[in-house]
Amino acid sequence: MLRGFGWRHAGRRNWAVRGVDLHIRSGERVLLLGPSGSGKSTLLAALAGLLPEDSGESEGTVTVGGRPGILFQDPQTQLVMARSGDDVAFGLENTGVRAADIWPRVSDALDRVGFAYPITRQTHALSGGEQQRLALAGILALRPGLLLLDEPTANLDPPGAELVREAIAKALDPDTTLIIVEHRVAEALPLVDRAVVLEPGGGVIADGAPEVIFAGHGPALAEQGVWVPGYPLPRFQAVSTPADHLVRAKHVTVRDRLPPISLAVSSGEVLAVTGPNGAGKSTMALVMGGLLAPASGRVTAFDDPKPPHRWRARLLAERIGSVFQSPEHQFVTSRVHDELALGPRRQGRSPAEVTRIADDLLSRLRLTSLAGANPHTLSGGEARRLSVATALATAPRLLVLDEPTFGQDRSTWIELVTLLATLRDEGHGILAVTHDDAFVTSLADRVHDLTPAEPLPRRNTSRFGPST
Amino acid sequence: MSTGVLARRNPVAKLGAALLFSLPLVATLDPVTPALALLIELLALPFFGLRYAVVARRAWPLALAAAGILVTMTLFAADRSGSVLASPGPFVITTGVLRDALGLVLRVFAVALPGIIVFATTDPTDLADALVQNAKAPARFAIGALAAFRMIPLLTSEWQMLSLARRARGIDAGRNPLAKLHLFGSTAFALLVGALRRGGRLATAMDARGFDSGLPRTFARIQKFSPADVALLVVTALASGAALTISILTGFFNPIIG
Numbered sequence: 001m002l003r004g005f006g007w008r009h010a011g012r013r014n015w016a017v018r019g020v021d022l023h024i025r026s027g028e029r030v031l032l033l034g035p036s037g038s039g040k041s042t043l044l045a046a047l048a049g050l051l052p053e054d055s056g057e058s059e060g061t062v063t064v065g066g067r068p069g070i071l072f073q074d075p076q077t078q079l080v081m082a083r084s085g086d087d088v089a090f091g092l093e094n095t096g097v098r099a100a101d102i103w104p105r106v107s108d109a110l111d112r113v114g115f116a117y118p119i120t121r122q123t124h125a126l127s128g129g130e131q132q133r134l135a136l137a138g139i140l141a142l143r144p145g146l147l148l149l150d151e152p153t154a155n156l157d158p159p160g161a162e163l164v165r166e167a168i169a170k171a172l173d174p175d176t177t178l179i180i181v182e183h184r185v186a187e188a189l190p191l192v193d194r195a196v197v198l199e200p201g202g203g204v205i206a207d208g209a210p211e212v213i214f215a216g217h218g219p220a221l222a223e224q225g226v227w228v229p230g231y232p233l234p235r236f237q238a239v240s241t242p243a244d245h246l247v248r249a250k251h252v253t254v255r256d257r258l259p260p261i262s263l264a265v266s267s268g269e270v271l272a273v274t275g276p277n278g279a280g281k282s283t284m285a286l287v288m289g290g291l292l293a294p295a296s297g298r299v300t301a302f303d304d305p306k307p308p309h310r311w312r313a314r315l316l317a318e319r320i321g322s323v324f325q326s327p328e329h330q331f332v333t334s335r336v337h338d339e340l341a342l343g344p345r346r347q348g349r350s351p352a353e354v355t356r357i358a359d360d361l362l363s364r365l366r367l368t369s370l371a372g373a374n375p376h377t378l379s380g381g382e383a384r385r386l387s388v389a390t391a392l393a394t395a396p397r398l399l400v401l402d403e404p405t406f407g408q409d410r411s412t413w414i415e416l417v418t419l420l421a422t423l424r425d426e427g428h429g430i431l432a433v434t435h436d437d438a439f440v441t442s443l444a445d446r447v448h449d450l451t452p453a454e455p456l457p458r459r460n461t462s463r464f465g466p467s468t
Numbered sequence: 469m470s471t472g473v474l475a476r477r478n479p480v481a482k483l484g485a486a487l488l489f490s491l492p493l494v495a496t497l498d499p500v501t502p503a504l505a506l507l508i509e510l511l512a513l514p515f516f517g518l519r520y521a522v523v524a525r526r527a528w529p530l531a532l533a534a535a536g537i538l539v540t541m542t543l544f545a546a547d548r549s550g551s552v553l554a555s556p557g558p559f560v561i562t563t564g565v566l567r568d569a570l571g572l573v574l575r576v577f578a579v580a581l582p583g584i585i586v587f588a589t590t591d592p593t594d595l596a597d598a599l600v601q602n603a604k605a606p607a608r609f610a611i612g613a614l615a616a617f618r619m620i621p622l623l624t625s626e627w628q629m630l631s632l633a634r635r636a637r638g639i640d641a642g643r644n645p646l647a648k649l650h651l652f653g654s655t656a657f658a659l660l661v662g663a664l665r666r667g668g669r670l671a672t673a674m675d676a677r678g679f680d681s682g683l684p685r686t687f688a689r690i691q692k693f694s695p696a697d698v699a700l701l702v703v704t705a706l707a708s709g710a711a712l713t714i715s716i717l718t719g720f721f722n723p724i725i726g
Contacts, residue, residue: 050672050675050676069677072669072673074669077666077670078670080614080615080618080670080673081593081614081615082592082593082618083593086593086689089688089689093688094678094679094681094683094685096684096685099686099688102688106688124618124621138677139676142677286632289636291635291636312640312642313634313636313637313638314638314640317636317637317638318638321636324633324636326629329629329630329633330633330637331658332658342639343637346639347638376661376665391636394638
């Protein structure tokens with residue numbers, strides 16, 4: 001199917017993907033692996049026929065037998081119509097399917113993905129996992145011979161991801177070819193019977209049954225950031241006992257978003273806040289970060305008589321660093337270096353100090369080579385490291401992080417967890433909202449579970465350490 | 469959606485009727501034509517299955533505009549003909565001034581109300597379907613606009629997150645109006661950048677499902693343009709003509725040109 005294929009995006013010096021020779025038979029299930037930047041997504045786009053000739057330069061040939069269909073990461077930018085059934089029908093209308101055949105095919109596709117609602121259900125009222133299921137139905141309705149999945153669960157919480165994996169497993173015809181790109185290998189393995197490893201600019205370096213690939217290339221792949229199953233993650237225990245409280249919330253609520261909650265974070269500890277979507281985790285992070293006023297209850301921090309949400313922004317940034325779920329929200333300049341210099345400069349530090357702080361952070365987070373780049377052009381892992389670095393630039397003692405490890409490859413994950421462990425041992429307090437179990441096991445000193453236990457009274461803080 | 473007899477008419481017919489009805493109103497400055505038009509519109513409301521309270525709620529920005537017009541006109545209009553009613557301070561309020569102001573206020577309501585009725589009784593998806601099927605609008609435009617329209621609610625939460633993230637980064641404007649303006653501008657720019665990126669991803673996903681593939685499209689939801697829709701257009705044209713005729717016959721007609 002692919003013969004010496006290569007693609008270079010317009011205006012780039014390096015080839016996004018080059019020298020790929022790959023033959024995939026009809027009905028095969030292939031997992032595409034490789035470090036970030038090895039051109040996996042570009043390859044899928046080429047197979048889906050989504051690389052317009054004028055957007056770059058190509059070499060070699062791509063031949064696809066059968067109609068391709070592609071599912072991307074973000075459900076929000078894949079749904080077109082307001083009603084669920086109309087959305088599945090969208091592709092059928094586009095490809096000129098007879099009107100009489102459209103609705104039977106729509107309900108067939110919805111059945112295959114296990115969509116539980118009537119076709120008039122509004123798409124915006126669905127959860128992320130349900131939306132992604134619907135998007136899959138929209139693709140299956142077109143009866144693709146080749147199904148391409150580009151990290152289909154990376155934007156979803158664990159229950160949502162499970163929904164989508166179930167739907168994929170159930171919906172596949174025996175003669176549908178599947179190619180999937182996925183960092184979380186363990187979760188994709190039940191779906192595939194072949195693994196192909198790409199190298200940046202180097203084409204295919206390994207190809208075969210997944211077990212054979214992992215036996216031969218496991219350590220190298222893990223090193224490159226692939227979540228190879230069976231490779232242990234580091235664990236970090238606090239070196240000192242938590243000292244004074246940095247922030248304390250008492251019976252804090254936000255209307256419709258957060259039921260009453262009380263918790264405190266001390267210096268030198270990592271508190272993980274867990275719970276299902278909709279339990280108010282992110283809202284709680286905003287309240288603790290001094291960004292949102294609680295409707296009732298009280299937040300006190302840094303022995304200030306004023307609650308954090310009443311502080312001026314400059315003071316807030318000096319005391320509490322917030323890291324948002326999507327890094328792009330936090331970027332306010334057009335250069336990586338400026339992004340890190342902004343905080344210290346607003347604190348009134350001298351130009352020499354500002355440069356020193358920015359340079360330190362750049363090298364600490366391995367971003368030095370990107371100092372002149374636009375923050376919006378960074379890869380997912382780089383953008384995440386930069387967003388943490390921007391929060392650290394003003395040297396706050398409390399860090400509030402919303403899903404810091406979300407969608408990260410193994411290398412970035414280990415870097416982040418190591419960095420946070422170091423910060424904890426330097427005396428920072430860290431509050432992390434997360435649904436990443438590995439993160440909790442590796443790093444958290446305490447866990448606060450926000451899972452509603454109605455009608456029983458809410459279970460409060462439970463304590464555990466990695467050693468017990 | 470609404471259940472009135474007229475609400476169920478073809479969206480393109482409703483849109484056409486609204487235009488047919490509003491356009492003649494723009495041609496005259498007198499208060500009688502818009503008053504008659506407004507009366508007809510209010511009488512038609514129940515046939516669209518709309519309750520007066522619902523329409524009043526949707527039309528409140530108009531009331532604001534009307535109040536503005538009334539105040540400005542009464543105080544500053546150049547034409548001070550007619551008998552003097554009151555003269556508070558330097559202002560002279562005459563019957564002529566009040567008549568002109570009233571005419572304008574009525575016009576604002578009479579012209580805007582048909583549009584409000586159409587959009588209150590029409591599902592955006594149906595409108596896009598009818599535009600493509602009955603008005604032969606390009607699908608690329610109508611369905612593309614519909615998809616973009618669906619993303620608008622996302623912008624509100626996006627704006628909130630961007631503002632909070634700026635505060636977290638230590639950026640706020642305090643009480644300085646210039647800094648406020650600058651902060652607003654930079655947040656708006658970030659919102660635009662984000663919207664473009666999201667729009668690009670949506671366009672790719674739409675292309676992947678064969679949108680704009682050059683194949684002839686079929687329609688999952690059929691919009692019919694029936695004799696009843698033609699009747700709606702004809703009756704609307706007659707009603708609007710009647711309002712104009714009455715205004716001319718009673719001598720109030722005051723064309724905007726001439």
